[in-house]
Amino acid sequence: xxxxxxxxxxxxxxxxxxxxxxxxxxxxxxxxxxxxxxxxxxxxxxxxxxxxxxxxxxxxxxxxxxxxxxxxxxxxxxxxxxxxxxxxxxxxxxxxxxxxxxxxxxxxxxxxxxxxxxxxxxxxxxxxxxxxxxxxxxxxxxxxxxxxxxxxxxxxxxxxxxxxxxxxxxxxxxxxxxxxxxxxxxxxxxxxxxxxxxxxxxxxxxxxxxxxxxxxxxxxxxxxxxxxxxxxxxxxxxxxxxxxxxxxxxxxxxxxxxxxxxxxxxxxxxxxxxxxxxxxxxxxxxxxxxxxxxxxxxxxxxxxxxxxxxxxxxxxxxxxxxxxxxxxxxxxxxxxxxxxxxxxxxxxxxxxxxxxxxxxxxxxx
Ligand code: GLV
Ligand code: MG
Numbered sequence: 541x542x543x544x545x546x547x548x549x550x551x552x553x554x555x556x557x558x559x560x561x562x563x564x565x566x567x568x569x570x571x572x573x574x575x576x577x578x579x580x581x582x583x584x585x586x587x588x589x590x591x592x593x594x595x596x597x598x599x600x601x602x603x604x605x606x607x608x609x610x611x612x613x614x615x616x617x618x619x620x621x622x623x624x625x626x627x628x629x630x631x632x633x634x635x636x637x638x639x640x641x642x643x644x645x646x647x648x649x650x651x652x653x654x655x656x657x658x659x660x661x662x663x664x665x666x667x668x669x670x671x672x673x674x675x676x677x678x679x680x681x682x683x684x685x686x687x688x689x690x691x692x693x694x695x696x697x698x699x700x701x702x703x704x705x706x707x708x709x710x711x712x713x714x715x716x717x718x719x720x721x722x723x724x725x726x727x728x729x730x731x732x733x734x735x736x737x738x739x740x741x742x743x744x745x746x747x748x749x750x751x752x753x754x755x756x757x758x759x760x761x762x763x764x765x766x767x768x769x770x771x772x773x774x775x776x777x778x779x780x781x782x783x784x785x786x787x788x789x790x791x792x793x794x795x796x797x798x799x800x801x802x803x804x805x806x807x808x809x810x811x812x813x814x815x816x817x818x819x820x821x822x823x824x825x826x827x828x829x830x831x832x833x834x835x836x837x838x839x840x841x842x843x844x845x846x847x848x849x850x851x852x853x854x855x856x857x858x859x860x861x862x863x864x865x866x867x868x869x870x871x872x873x874x875x876x877x878x879x880x881x882x883x884x885x886x887x888x889x890x891x892x893x894x895x896x897x898x899x900x901x902x903x904x905x
Contacts, residue, residue: 588803590612
């Protein structure tokens with residue numbers, strides 16, 4: 541009886557927190573072993589297409605050659621009457637094409653929707669070996685990930701999949717943001733997260749009707765001029781998403797996962813799009829969604845490090861060959877920490893240069 545009690549006690553403890561030893565064991569007999577590290581590949585844009593739209597489906601292979609990640613969307617923006625056509629279209633496109641180095645992802649419907657079960661079951665068992673990542677919308681907490689994690693393991697085992705399919709969460713509910721760290725820690729399958737500014741605005745009751753981007757009403761104004769109180773005062777628009785992106789970047793990077801900006805809906809405002817993407821890039825995001833072909837090149841420009849920064853960073857690395865000590869470069873102090881900052885820039889440049897001859901040249905590799 542003591543042994544039985546002990547084993548019960550252990551089970552209960554495990555219920556609250558899994559043993560670290562179990563973390564890298566498959567959750568189903570015959571499922572592939574979870575990955576210890578998230579693969580780092582060029583991921584500057586996640587290009588969305590609707591596989592139920594025959595024109596977009598036809599263009600998928602040619603678009604794939606221009607993007608780092610191609611994503612077949614089943615969720616919002618796909619009409620209810622087209623949900624099944626989107627699923628069938630995606631399965632056919634995945635089966636019939638080899639997209640080479642371009643990652644193939646899908647965004648399936650949310651866990652509480654009538655389509656989730658068929659989406660995940662059909663896609664994993666029929667083309668699971670062709671997809672890298674499943675994007676899960678409207679994730680609220682770790683329990684959502686635990687459910688998807690176990691189910692995926694069972695489906696992978698059934699389909700005989702050799703390499704685990706990873707999960708990408710959209711951060712788009714107030715509860716999801718409140719739980720962002722525990723979501724990031726919920727499974728070794730967590731590949732990354734995207735900001736979902738449209739659903740998140742609705743969930744929080746923010747009073748913006750825009751998809752991503754700033755708002756002219758969200759601003760800080762200069763103080764009145766004491767000598768001329770009636771003079772016009774300059775106002776500075778602030779970034780509505782700064783707080784959420786900051787939390788997402790820390791939650792992701794603390795577990796070795798990758799943060800992304802999400803959608804920018806104003807296709808007719810490429811400058812605003814570029815600015816939002818760049819804020820995200822500077823804060824640590826690796827990419828953003830492209831909802832229209834015109835946003836592909838914006839993301840490519842923004843999420844490839846600027847050549848002058850890369851050349852500068854290479855000089856700093858050369859000036860501190862073993863990454864320690866302190867030296868001056870052009871009047872600026874460099875030490876172990878700034879060496880690491882520069883290494884981030886150069887590592888990303890190398891990753892991107894491998895598949896981009898023009899940038900390779902610009903970076904001097
Ligand atoms: C994306 O899914 C969003 O809601 O912004
Ligand atoms: Mg959404």
